[in-house]
Amino acid sequence: MNNSLTILSDFIKNKSIVLLGFGKEGQSTYRFIRSYFPQMHICIADGNEAIGEHGLLKCDDNISFELGEDFLNNIAEFDIVFKSPGISFKNYIVPLNQIISSQTELFFRLYSSQIIGVTGTKGKSTTVSLLYHILSKLGKDTLLIGNIGTPALDVTHLIKEKTILVYELSSHQLEFVSASPHISILLNLYQEHLDHYSSYHDYRFAKWNISKFQNVNDTFIYCSDDEQIAEDMKLQKINAKSLCYGFNNKSYISYYNNKLIVNGEKPKEFDIKEFKLLGEHNIYNLMAVLLACSSLGLDIEECLHASYSFNGLPHRIEFVATKKGIKFYNDSIATIPQATIKAIESIDDVDTLILGGFDRAIDYSVLVEYLTSFRPLNLLLVGKVGDSLFDALDKSNYKGKLIKLNSFNDIISKAIEYTAIGKSCLLSPAASSYDSFKNFEERGDKYKALINTI
Structure with a gap:
């Protein structure tokens, strides 16, 4: 029995499960569970009544459905809910003994030691794409997954022992996890998704789950200039090694007086004219990436040189x-x-x-x-x-x-x-x-x- 099957079996054995939401991530979770448990009964709950005719499910005799606008009203009886990110629990009261899980939670259970997770209100996609670009340029075996577009469980067959998993994580994906990545990055915190959460507090502390379950062997990277992060850190117990970056001379990596300084040492050679991304916010993103690379033992100047060939993403300035x-x-x-x-x-x-x-x-x-x-x-x-x-x-x-x-x-x-x-x-x-x-x-x-x- 391989490791994935052991972990999955221990988690869902003798439990009733429902997949809440059957979009891109819900379908991915379904395929993953079915690949190991072809006979297990699975319930699909979704607001879209047409899901019952979905081609992926047509030949599956071990399926039941809770569909339509009241789909949330009929899931309380299940032991485990695999929740898709787009489903809001703003008006759902979780029963005392019900486990709320997700694809992210399951993937963390399997591969947390190989994950560099990135969250924040803004800059996530650019940061993970830049990190993936640099790691690939330096010949590292790496995969780009998560909120950027590729469901994490779709790539399990590609993961080797030394594969680096660059994982973009939304607040929705982090909301109910009970594990954290080995290297976690929190970029910034602003008001967002208030239609999904009961309060700005709930939104922020879903984000903070990226570091909540780390231990002393892990690394937490954050922006020291972000006022909301600084305020929230007073309430957080950070177990991991913490590394910060900012436009000051006190952070582990600083952009100060137009120079990039690492741990107070001699400024690194950084030609801002060669760096193609516009705006100070992208210098922040770059510093977060460099800290992650440094945590992997990579040379900062080699990483900087690799960053110059990154052209950015559409729809971002x-x-x-x-x-x-x-x-x-x-x-x-x-x-x-x-x-x-x-x-x-x-x-x-x-x-x-x-x-x-x-x-x-x-x-x-x-x-x-x-x-x-x-x-x-x-x-x-x-x-x-x-x-x-x-x-x-x-x-x-x-x-x-x-x-x-x-x-x-x-x-x-x-x-x-x-x-x-x-x-x-x-x-x-x-x-x-x-x-x-x-x-x-x-x-x-x-x-x-x-x-x-x-």
Whole structure:
């Protein structure tokens, strides 16, 4: 009996199980359990009633379903719930003896000693992709998994003893875990996903599970400049070796006076002009990656050199094109005010800013204050958040132009109308896309498509 089967068997033996959610991760969990236990009874619970006809399940006689809008009302009887990340437990009271697990929890049980886990409100995908890029460049056997797109249990057949598992972790994936990665990185903490959680506190402390179950042989990496992390650390018991990074001269890795300094030693050779990612926030991401690499015993300067060939990810301060003398940038990933502020500060000549989208009850006062004190911009405002920002900025006597739009399709024509030649137009919405789009990628792709019609 191999190790995976032993651990899985010990966990679910003689227990009733339900897979809660049958999207990408739920299907992955189903395939993994079925590969070891083809006869075990599994219940699938999902809000989508069409799941009952899913091709993956058609030949499975050991399946039952709880489908439709009341699917959460019928899962209390099960011993173990394998919860998918997109399912909110905001209004679900977990029975006393019920175990809430997940694909992440199961994967941690199997491979925690090989995992570098990365979480934070913003920067996760860029950080894990940069880390994966550097490790691959240096010839390491590594896999990129998790919230970035590849379900962790889909790659178990590729994992060897020395494989490094770079795992992007959302708060939803971390919410109910009882183990942590060997190397954990917490990038930052801001208000986000308040539609999913009962409070900002609950959201933050789901993130903190990335370090909660580490021991003295593990490593915890965090940003010393993040005020919320600093505040929360007063309440945390950190068992792992802690390493911090920041724009100061006190962190283990510091970017200070335009120099990259490691543990107070001679500055490392770092050519910021060769590093292709824009913005100070990406220097933070780089420092987190370098600490992870250093924890693996890798040479920092070799890692820096490898980082220069990383081109970044779509929808993250992505230069799209110059049209009619205007430079267009796509930062659709920016779904919170702090991300939008960082994007503005990363591009010197922003003249027009596109804001707004789905309202998730986030506090926008920090953005209103920032924009009011910043030089006047042309603000194209869409969606419910756009309406709220219009009212707040108007009351603040905003000196720039406030233009409310009824349709996302109108943004490029208005951008051309208002943006000065030679200047930049930036899509950095500070809001979710769910009012009009499936996700931020679809919103960014739509923006780019509109630009390319010019």
